[in-house]
Amino acid sequence: xxxxxxxxxxxxxxxxxxxxxxxxxxxxxxxxxxxxxxxxxxxxxxxxxxxxxxxxxxxxxxxxxxxxxxxxxxxxxxxxxxxxxxxxxxxxxxxxxxxxxxxxxxxxxxxxxxxxxxxxxxxxxxxxxxxxxxxxxxxxxxxxxxxxxxxxxxxxxxxxxxxxxxxxxxxxxxxxxxxxxxxxxxxxxxxxxxxxxxxxxxxxxxxxxxxxxxxxxxxxxxxxxxxxxxxxxxxxxxxxxxxxxxxxxxxxxxxxxxxxxxxxxxxxxxxxxxxxxxxxxxxxxxxxxxxxx
Numbered sequence: 001x002x003x004x005x006x007x008x009x010x011x012x013x014x015x016x017x018x019x020x021x022x023x024x025x026x027x028x029x030x031x032x033x034x035x036x037x038x039x040x041x042x043x044x045x046x047x048x049x050x051x052x053x054x055x056x057x058x059x060x061x062x063x064x065x066x067x068x069x070x071x072x073x074x075x076x077x078x079x080x081x082x083x084x085x086x087x088x089x090x091x092x093x094x095x096x097x098x099x100x101x102x103x104x105x106x107x108x109x110x111x112x113x114x115x116x117x118x119x120x121x122x123x124x125x126x127x128x129x130x131x132x133x134x135x136x137x138x139x140x141x142x143x144x145x146x147x148x149x150x151x152x153x154x155x156x157x158x159x160x161x162x163x164x165x166x167x168x169x170x171x172x173x174x175x176x177x178x179x180x181x182x183x184x185x186x187x188x189x190x191x192x193x194x195x196x197x198x199x200x201x202x203x204x205x206x207x208x209x210x211x212x213x214x215x216x217x218x219x220x221x222x223x224x225x226x227x228x229x230x231x232x233x234x235x236x237x238x239x240x241x242x243x244x245x246x247x248x249x250x251x252x253x254x255x256x257x258x259x260x261x262x263x264x265x266x267x268x269x270x271x272x273x274x275x276x277x278x279x280x281x282x283x284x285x286x287x288x289x290x291x292x293x
Contacts (some may be wrong), residue, residue, distance in 0.1 A: 024072040024082075026209055028254015031063040032088035034122070034222050035247045043229040045101050045239065053115060056098035059223060064089035068252060070130065077137040084148075086126040088250060090222055093119040093161055101228035102175070105239045112174055116165060120224025122156035123178075124217060124248075126191060134199075143198040144211075152217050153186040155179050158224035177221060189219040199256065207256045212249070220244030 066089050072082035095117045103114045128150035135143045155178025166172050178186030197211025220227040220243050228239040 022074075023259045024074065024080075024256055025259070026068075026070040026072060026082075026084075026254050026256045028068055028209060028252050030066045030068055030086065030088060030250050030252035032066055032090055032124075032248055032250040033063045034059075034061045034090040034092060035249055037220065037223065037227075037244045038216070038247050039245050042101050042227050042242070043231070045104055045228075045230040045237070047099065047104075053096060053098055055096055057094060057096045059092040059094045059120070061090070061092040061223075064091050066250075068254070072130075072132075072256075078134045080130075080132040080134065080144075082130040082132070084126070084128040084130055084150075086124075086128060088124045088126065088248070090122040090124070090248065091120060092223065093117065095161075100225050101230065101239055102225050105228050107175075107226070109174060113165070114174070117161040118158060118174065118224075119161050120156060120158045122154065122222045122224060124155075124191075124222070125153040125186070126215075127151055128191070141198050141200055144196070146195045146197070146211070146213070147193075148195065148213065148215065149190075149192040152189045152191045152219065153178070154189055154217065154219045154221055155182075155186045156221045156224050157181055175224060175226065187219055187221060189217050191215055191217040197252075205258050207258075209254045209256045210252070212251045215248050215250065217246045217248060218243065219246060222246040222248065 066087045068084055068086040070082045070084035072080055074080045097114060097116075097118050099114055102108055103112070108114075128148045130146055130148050132144045132146040135145075156176065157173055157179045158175040159173050160166070163172070173181045176182035177184045193213050193215035195211055195213030197209065200208040200210075202208060223246070227242050227244045229242045230237050231240045232238075
């Protein structure tokens with residue numbers, strides 16, 4: 001699907017979700033970590049014994065900080081939708097890497113030594129639609145579960161841990177897309193997932209929001225290494241680029257502000273009192289942190 005069409009659909013959904021009366025706004029920080037690629041693994045290139053490292057290890061992935069913001073609309077005491085902009089970072093390193101299929105592809109830089117310790121740094125700018133179901137709207141702590149879906153703009157860079165290994169005037173990276181080291185734009189990928197969390201009221205307007213989610217991003221590049229399958233039809237084989245899916249985990253902490261203002265976007269809106277708040281329409285008395293004492 002065309003990128004502009006996808007973004008247009010998301011913007012239209014944002015407008016529709018904001019056409020209610022009272023909005024909630026959330027801002028917060030997150031920590032994200034790449035877990036693993038899921039689905040069918042690469043079809044490995046057959047290589048002679050001893051060419052690849054028999055003692056190779058996997059990447060050690062670490063949590064990296066990011067940030068997020070969301071506009072939310074509560075439809076009933078239990079059901080809420082929102083649109084979120086989330087920026088996530090991922091990184092990892094490998095002191096004894098194996099020879100990945102990418103190492104043998106024509107896209108790998110000439111003369112690169114993949115037996116050296118390597119590292120990756122990736123980012124994903126996510127535009128997400130969230131659906132939350134609150135379990136205890138009248139409780140002091142209001143737990144929820146959520147479903148999410150949207151698109152991610154993925155950029156990544158793979159390099160030696162010791163970047164001085166590059167000779168003067170060389171490309172300087174083992175692989176890059178969507179970064180200052182690449183001429184290619186960030187990759188657009190679909191993403192979806194689920195999560196759990198809770199809201200804790202601070203006062204009538206503010207609450208603490210804590211959550212965790214597991215998200216699948218339909219890209220093979222979050223760990224810095226693009227995927228290739230070895231393809232052979234009873235003859236010389238070739239390496240063919242293939243996409244994959246990455247499973248990432250994230251925890252987030254933020255503050256929610258309830259506007260308490262009837263935006264007057266529906267024909268049933270009530271009249272405005274002094275101070276700008278409406279006394280009828282769709283301002284709902286059971287909204288968390290905005291209910292009658």
